[in-house]
Amino acid sequence: xxxxxxxxxxxxxxxxxxxxxxxxxxxxxxxxxxxxxxxxxxxxxxxxxxxxxxxxxxxxxxxxxxxxxxxxxxxxxxxxxxxxxxxxxxxxxxxxxxxxxxxxxxxxxxxxxxxxxxxxxxxxxxxxxxxxxxxxxxxxxxxxxxxxxxxxxxxxxxxxxxxxxxxxxxxxxxxxxxxxxxxxxxxxxxxxxxxxxxxxxxxxxxxxxxxxxxxxxxxxxxxxxxxxxxxxxxxxxxxxxxxxxxxx
Numbered sequence: 339x340x341x342x343x344x345x346x347x348x349x350x351x352x353x354x355x356x357x358x359x360x361x362x363x364x365x366x367x368x369x370x371x372x373x374x375x376x377x378x379x380x381x382x383x384x385x386x387x388x389x390x391x392x393x394x395x396x397x398x399x400x401x402x403x404x405x406x407x408x409x410x411x412x413x414x415x416x417x418x419x420x421x422x423x424x425x426x427x428x429x430x431x432x433x434x435x436x437x438x439x440x441x442x443x444x445x446x447x448x449x450x451x452x453x454x455x456x457x458x459x460x461x462x463x464x465x466x467x468x469x470x471x472x473x474x475x476x477x478x479x480x481x482x483x484x485x486x487x488x489x490x491x492x493x494x495x496x497x498x499x500x501x502x503x504x505x506x507x508x509x510x511x512x513x514x515x516x517x518x519x520x521x522x523x524x525x526x527x528x529x530x531x532x533x534x535x536x537x538x539x540x541x542x543x544x545x546x547x548x549x550x551x552x553x554x555x556x557x558x559x560x561x562x563x564x565x566x567x568x569x570x571x572x573x574x575x576x577x578x579x580x581x582x583x584x585x586x
Contacts, residue, residue, distance in 0.1 A: 346373035346494025350380025351533025357559035374399025374458035381567035398445035422573035453489035461486035499530030511554035540585035
């Protein structure tokens with residue numbers, strides 16, 4: 339595999355996406371994989387979809403799926419955001435409306451390349467299962483999930499970056515100096531979130547995969563314009579904007 343950037347959970351945050359893409363370009367990387375949730379929560383679903391259509395791979399996330407079909411299992415705020423997002427995509431006066439729907443409808447739930455698997459949630463339930471750092475204490479859950487992994491799996495969904503090992507350890511990027519070398523052990527690697535980090539760091543998160551080296555990167559951007567747009571949309575909870583300031 340060549341050098342590539344792996345991103346996830348943009349959530350309609352065009353400002354964060356623009357900043358992350360600039361950082362990716364500065365690293366000399368042109369191949370980008372997105373692990374889903376292009377939309378949901380954020381104020382710019384159309385713009386983010388249009389950017390992702392140019393990526394080498396984009397997977398289906400649960401919010402993308404919720405816009406295509408009726409959302410299930412979402413909080414009331416997330417559900418309202420999905421219905422608002424759907425209304426934005428349904429506005430046929432905006433050029434490319436059909437192409438955006440066709441793009442979302444075509445997104446796969448999983449992707450495999452040799453030893454590498456790519457999903458949104460987990461290899462066991464690609465769309466919806468969360469794997470949180472504290473799940474390493476749930477030995478049964480981790481064992482079952484790792485049973486679906488041939489070697490390495492990249493994921494998003496929780497918005498919390500880090501490395502899960504098959505012997506029930508989780509390493510945050512800060513614990514491993516933002517780099518990890520792939521070896522013989524099975525791994526799950528969460529790439530974090532571009533548009534709505536939840537690890538108390540408001541900077542956009544993504545990883546670079548270069549051979550057997552994984553690098554976690556954080557990218558600063560100004561969340562204030564995104565927050566102001568959210569505050570100006572009555573269907574989007576103010577909390578969705580406020581949380582961007584603190585990465586929670």
